[in-house]
Amino acid sequence: MTIDLNDFTRVNSDTNGNPRYVIHYLNCMPNIEDWNDQYGETVRLMNKIGGRKYHNKSYGGGIVFQSYNLEYTIKSIKEAMKEAEKMHNNLKP
Numbered sequence: 001m002t003i004d005l006n007d008f009t010r011v012n013s014d015t016n017g018n019p020r021y022v023i024h025y026l027n028c029m030p031n032i033e034d035w036n037d038q039y040g041e042t043v044r045l046m047n048k049i050g051g052r053k054y055h056n057k058s059y060g061g062g063i064v065f066q067s068y069n070l071e072y073t074i075k076s077i078k079e080a081m082k083e084a085e086k087m088h089n090n091l092k093p
Helices: 038-047 070-091
Strands: 009-011 020-024 062-066
Touching: 020 070, 038 062, 038 070
Parallel strands: none
Antiparallel strands: 009 020, 020 062
């Protein structure tokens, strides 16, 4: 899956004034079919690179990133997805 700048939605800045962007978890989910809790596993994966579960009723299934450079954030998301897929494929019997 490709991720681009249009997949992100700008939300209110954090308490320190840092910009925040939300993306739906399906855009960040690696191609792993046998995850039991796809949303939870994707949030845990994105936690490793600074993403957090977005607690807002108006945007269900969101992951929020604090970012001044969305291109770098996208690169980090893609690398995390590739690494998760690689690890999962190595664990398959």
